[in-house]
Amino acid sequence: xxxxxxxxxxxxxxxxxxxxxxxxxxxxxxxxxxxxxxxxxxxxxxxxxxxxxxxxxxxxxxxxxxxxxxxxxxxxxxxxxxxxxxxxxxxxxxxxxxxxxxxxxx
Amino acid sequence: xxxxxxxxxxxxxxxxxxxxxxxxxxxxxxxxxxxxxxxxxxxxxxxxxxxxxxxxxxxxxxxxxxxxxxxxxxxxxxxxxxxxxxxxxxxxxxxxxxxxxxxxxxxxxxxxxxxxxxxxxxxxxxxxxxxxxxxxxxxxxxxxxxxxxxxxxxxxxxxxxxxxxxxxxxxxxxxxxxxxxxxxxxxxxxxxxxxxxxxxxxxxxxxxxxxxxxxxxxxxxxxxxxxxxxxxxxxxxxxxxxxxxxxxxxxxxxxxxxxxxxxxxxxxxxxxxxxxxxxxxxxxxxxxxxxxxxxxxxxxxxxxxxxxxxxxxxxxxxxxxxxxxxxxxxxxxxxxxxxxxxxxxxxxxxxxxxxxxxxxxxxxxxxxxxxxxxxxxxxxxxxxxxxxxxxxxxxxxxxxxxxxxxxxxxxxxxxxxxxxxxxxxxxxxxxxxxxxxxxxxxxxxxxxxxxxxxxxxxxxxxxxxxxxxxxxxxxxxxxxxxxxxxxxxxxxxxxxxxxxxxxxxxxxxxxxxx
Numbered sequence: 001x002x003x004x005x006x007x008x009x010x011x012x013x014x015x016x017x018x019x020x021x022x023x024x025x026x027x028x029x030x031x032x033x034x035x036x037x038x039x040x041x042x043x044x045x046x047x048x049x050x051x052x053x054x055x056x057x058x059x060x061x062x063x064x065x066x067x068x069x070x071x072x073x074x075x076x077x078x079x080x081x082x083x084x085x086x087x088x089x090x091x092x093x094x095x096x097x098x099x100x101x102x103x104x105x106x
Numbered sequence: 107x108x109x110x111x112x113x114x115x116x117x118x119x120x121x122x123x124x125x126x127x128x129x130x131x132x133x134x135x136x137x138x139x140x141x142x143x144x145x146x147x148x149x150x151x152x153x154x155x156x157x158x159x160x161x162x163x164x165x166x167x168x169x170x171x172x173x174x175x176x177x178x179x180x181x182x183x184x185x186x187x188x189x190x191x192x193x194x195x196x197x198x199x200x201x202x203x204x205x206x207x208x209x210x211x212x213x214x215x216x217x218x219x220x221x222x223x224x225x226x227x228x229x230x231x232x233x234x235x236x237x238x239x240x241x242x243x244x245x246x247x248x249x250x251x252x253x254x255x256x257x258x259x260x261x262x263x264x265x266x267x268x269x270x271x272x273x274x275x276x277x278x279x280x281x282x283x284x285x286x287x288x289x290x291x292x293x294x295x296x297x298x299x300x301x302x303x304x305x306x307x308x309x310x311x312x313x314x315x316x317x318x319x320x321x322x323x324x325x326x327x328x329x330x331x332x333x334x335x336x337x338x339x340x341x342x343x344x345x346x347x348x349x350x351x352x353x354x355x356x357x358x359x360x361x362x363x364x365x366x367x368x369x370x371x372x373x374x375x376x377x378x379x380x381x382x383x384x385x386x387x388x389x390x391x392x393x394x395x396x397x398x399x400x401x402x403x404x405x406x407x408x409x410x411x412x413x414x415x416x417x418x419x420x421x422x423x424x425x426x427x428x429x430x431x432x433x434x435x436x437x438x439x440x441x442x443x444x445x446x447x448x449x450x451x452x453x454x455x456x457x458x459x460x461x462x463x464x465x466x467x468x469x470x471x472x473x474x475x476x477x478x479x480x481x482x483x484x485x486x487x488x489x490x491x492x493x494x495x496x497x498x499x500x501x502x503x504x505x506x507x508x509x510x511x512x513x514x515x516x517x518x519x520x521x522x523x524x525x526x527x528x529x530x531x532x533x534x535x536x537x538x539x540x541x542x543x544x545x546x547x548x549x550x551x552x553x554x555x556x557x558x559x560x561x562x563x564x565x566x567x568x569x570x571x572x573x574x575x576x577x578x579x580x581x582x583x584x585x586x587x588x589x590x591x592x593x594x595x596x597x598x599x600x601x602x603x604x605x606x607x608x609x610x611x612x613x614x615x616x617x618x619x620x
Contacts, residue, residue: 008386011436013468014508014540018384018436023411025328025442026435032474045310095311 037080040103046070048094053103057085065103066090077102123161123178127202135202140273140295141339143183143198143206146233149343150270151187151196158185160215167209170242177204180212181236184219186228189350195223198233201273205237208279212240213250220257227356229266231346234283235273251278258285263456265356268346271296271332272339276320284331287453288349288405291322291332292342298325298332327408330442335408348403352417352424353457360458361424367399375589381530383468383505383537389414389429389437392464392504396593398422405450410442411435412471415450420462421597426454429464430515432505439511440471441484448487455495460600463501463516468537469508485514486619492520494616498603502592503527503574503583508536518582523606524599526592527574527583534576538568 011018049067053059059079068075086104090096126132126142135142141149147156165180167173181203186195197219199206216232223230239247261267262285269283270290274297283289283298291298299320306312306319318324325332334349336342354361371394378391394400397418404416411434416427428447430437454461470481492499492514500523501516512533516522527533535541543550546563553559570576577583587595 013436013438013472014536015543016384016468016537016539018386018432018468020386020432020436021411021434023327023434025410029473029475032478045312097310097312 038083038086038105039101040065040077040080040105042068042070042096042098042100042102044068044070044075045096045098046075048090048092048096048102049074051088051090051092053085053088055085055087059083059085059105068102079105081105120161126178126200127204131202138295140201140235142202143200143233143235146270146272146339146343147183147185147187147196147198149340150189150231150346151194152189152191155187156185156196157187158183160184160218163211163215165209165211165240165243166246167240167243169244172242175204179203180209180215181206182208182212182215184215186219186222189229189347192355193226193228194231194350195219195226195228196231196233199236199273201235201237204240206235206273207237207240208247208250209240209243210246210250213247213253216250217253217257220254220261223265224257224261227265227358229268229350229353229355230261230286231268231270232282232286233270233272234275234279235271236279237274238277238279248278251282254282255285258282262287263357263452266350266353266457268349270342270346271298271322272342273297276300276302280331288334289325289332290334290336290342290346291325292336292339293322295339296322296325296332323408326406330406330409330446332409333405349417352403352419353459354424357456357458363422364398364419366422367401367419369395369397369593370400371395375592379466379504379528379530379589383466383530383532386432386436388433389431389464389466389504392592393418393427393429396420396462396596397425397427402427406446410440410446412437412440413443413447415447417459420593420600423600424459425600426450426459426461427464428461428516430467432466435471437467437506438469438471439467439485439488439514440476441479441481444481444485444488444514448491451488451491451495455491455497458497460498460500460603461495461516462596462600463499463522464504465501465507465512465515466504467508467511467515468506469511483619485510488514489520490616490618492516492522494610494618495521496606496608496610498523498600498606500524500596500599500603501526502587502596503531503533505530505532506537507531507533509534518584521608523603524595525583526585526587526595526599527578528589528592529574529586530589531574531577531583531586532568532572533574533583534571538564538572541571542567 008019011020047069049069051066061081063079064076083105086106090102165177184197267286268288269286297316326335334345375395393402402418414429414431542563550560574586
């Protein structure tokens with residue numbers, strides 16, 4: 001909506017400070033968080049069909065962790081590198097949004 | 107034997123068909139705060155100018171008991187009429203008839219009027235108010251959409267295409283408006299989305315209202331799908347009638363010339379802009395200070411507010427304005443503002459509308475989100491659009507013109523015909539603060555008082571480079587002008603560009619970064 005309050009803010013571009021208003025879309029932007037390879041996240045929203053591992057389990061890269069049903073497809077989520085399952089944050093049958101941390105590995 | 111019987115029969119049939127979905131359905135439509143399809147057409151066109159075709163078309167559905175249903179006009183009204191006594195083609199989906207759903211014959215009616223509009227080189231106005239594909243007609247509905255999209259594309263850049271969203275416009279249907287030049291939306295009435303709230307909830311568990319997902323303000327402010335936002339249908343129709351005064355009827359014509367008016371703005375142009383380049387002002391005041399009657403018709407007012415686009419007139423002729431807006435995000439270029447301006451520049455170029463660029467911009471918006479959102483390829487659209495445009499192109503640099511943004515904002519190097527700069531212009535690789543940190547890093551770091559040294563070096567850089575004279579000495583700027591001369595300079599430069607010819611190598615089409 002139109003900003004009538006004229007709430008000017010300091011905005012820095014190339015070391016220079018400008019007095020300006022921001023936009024709703026700018027205010028709503030998400031802060032960037034570096035990707036943590038130890039977190040297995042959903043890259044698409046869907047339902048957890050099956051979880052094939054348990055905490056403490058030692059796995060090799062490529063072994064299947066769980067099956068995610070998304071857009072009418074069953075997708076196998078694989079272990080990204082050799083490691084141990086630290087914790088599981090989802091349950092069978094859960095419906096999860098995009099970017100949910102499903103499993104933490106070490 | 108007389109014609110009377112036949113004529114009476116025809117009148118009866120017409121009357122029945124013109125009722126659309128009947129009284130109850132019309133009551134429902136009105137209860138939603140909406141006008142009927144017929145009222146909408148009447149409100150847009152000149153009085154008594156509408157001529158309808160295909161009133162007696164019947165749908166062809168033969169499954170799911172559809173053969174027993176009568177759908178008057180198959181849920182869409184098509185015809186021709188005039189606006190300001192100039193011919194236009196129009197269609198309006200009738201939500202009272204089977205929810206305005208699109209079946210084979212419904213689509214055939216639309217494509218018939220589209221073909222007519224293209225052949226006759228007149229603007230096409232489409233009023234969308236439809237529940238979507240008529241599921242009972244299966245793939246025929248999809249075929250219908252595809253044939254509409256194809257025509258939208260073929261007609262693009264030949265005739266103006268205006269989409270008015272006055273109801274739901276969901277699923278595949280959204281792509282016809284998206285392919286057209288101008289999309290009008292109305293608060294609480296327009297709803298556009300690919301996947302509705304119901305599906306989103308059942309599949310993803312995310313709850314959102316229709317208005318929040320794809321309402322008029324969302325498309326005006328967040329997605330950039332809509333160009334004009336109105337609070338009522340009447341306001342929307344007034345906007346359409348205003349827009350149409352600025353644009354030519356087809357790509358072989360120029361927009362109608364209006365009587366010349368002096369700007370109405372009384373404030374002197376120098377009073378509008380703070381000399382300190384870090385302080386904001388509303389660039390629209392500058393546009394109003396140079397346009398006839400200070401009449402500036404802004405497009406996409408709510409989306410990417412850091413750049414302003416729209417039409418105004420100079421000496422009675424339509425001009426497309428592109429201007430950085432220091433009031434929002436300091437007027438930076440970013441993904442959305444580049445995209446917004448680039449499409450507008452291409453519209454102006456396609457329809458013989460000269461472009462005036464007002465520049466006051468500190469560079470590109472920094473941030474991971476911008477880089478990852480593709481500011482490189484979105485920013486490239488702006489370079490492409492300016493370079494490609496062969497209409498007269500004039501730039502006025504008001505204050506900041508730094509780095510890549512200086513090049514992008516219709517610089518001499520991209521083919522500007524005239525580039526003027528105010529004495530307050532700073533044309534440099536970057537602002538003095540950033541530049542001093544790099545150029546004089548060693549001196550600043552080694553100084554006894556780095557802060558003081560930094561200040562000194564910023565001033566040194568400012569004196570040397572933060573002005574228009576370095577660029578003027580190379581001829582990159584044609585003339586450094588006094589702010590009060592701006593309108594006169596624009597008038598003259600546009601006048602002498604009146605018969606501009608800019609031949610380009612023959613090609614099928616370029617490959618712009620979209």
